Amino acid sequence: MTLIEAIILGLVQGLTEFLPVSSSGHLVIFQEILGLNEPGVTLEVLLHFATLLSVIFVFRKDFVDLLKFRQDKKAGHYLVMLVIGVLATGVIYLIFNDYVERLFQSTLLVGLMLLATGAILQLTRLVPGGKKDKGLIKPKDAAWVGILQAVAIIPGISRSGSTILASLWRGLNRETAVKFSFMLAAPIILAGTLLELKQMVEVGIEQAMLVNYLVGGLAAFLAGIFAIRVFIKLLSGQKLHYFSYYCWAAGLVVIIFSLLG
Numbered sequence: 001m002t003l004i005e006a007i008i009l010g011l012v013q014g015l016t017e018f019l020p021v022s023s024s025g026h027l028v029i030f031q032e033i034l035g036l037n038e039p040g041v042t043l044e045v046l047l048h049f050a051t052l053l054s055v056i057f058v059f060r061k062d063f064v065d066l067l068k069f070r071q072d073k074k075a076g077h078y079l080v081m082l083v084i085g086v087l088a089t090g091v092i093y094l095i096f097n098d099y100v101e102r103l104f105q106s107t108l109l110v111g112l113m114l115l116a117t118g119a120i121l122q123l124t125r126l127v128p129g130g131k132k133d134k135g136l137i138k139p140k141d142a143a144w145v146g147i148l149q150a151v152a153i154i155p156g157i158s159r160s161g162s163t164i165l166a167s168l169w170r171g172l173n174r175e176t177a178v179k180f181s182f183m184l185a186a187p188i189i190l191a192g193t194l195l196e197l198k199q200m201v202e203v204g205i206e207q208a209m210l211v212n213y214l215v216g217g218l219a220a221f222l223a224g225i226f227a228i229r230v231f232i233k234l235l236s237g238q239k240l241h242y243f244s245y246y247c248w249a250a251g252l253v254v255i256i257f258s259l260l261g
Helices: 003-018 023-032 041-058 060-066 073-103 107-126 139-151 159-169 174-203 207-236 242-260
Strands: none
Touching: 003 023, 003 041, 003 207, 023 107, 041 060, 041 174, 041 207, 060 073, 060 174, 073 139, 073 174, 107 159, 107 242, 139 159, 139 174, 159 174, 174 207
């Protein structure tokens, strides 16, 4: 893989991981329609680790505050809510894990789910959110957000779009919704990275391409920071639904290609 290809994959990973357009859906599109080969496991590890660092960097103050859970009751409560959300996601993953690989084999499904993501983003206009801050999140709220995060295992469904809609629906204010959504993603990204790391250890590090891959990881890190900040700005301005038009257009193109192919 060339340096340019690694950078492109890094940019795509960083942007689509956090913008509400479905990174898994774009992975299928790039591989199936555009004929791109699946990146090596070393690159996959670096790209996912880079996006994890993006979340930690943007919300670094909030993650540091979690460490004060023994002295700060609100921080302790918020930490418990994050754990509940992660557990809800994990349970759904475990139940449907055997079906995941099949989902990534259908570009038609990706197209249909991109249409669904467009609808989800439009719904963020109709669900104003509430007044709950991190100290007022209830276990049921956290569980629902975690479940909706797990739904994004379907390629074409946006994780960030689904969790934001769930957060607003459960009455979280917009600032808390975006923080809870992205901080909830961090453990899931970490789990995926560790699984890929195990595979990388088994097959060996692709040392010949390591410099290119590191540069690709840097591109993913910077793109991830940019994407998160754009997401926050659009959500605060109630303009997140703008991405629905892209999802609908991309979904229709994917459906047409899959039917004609």
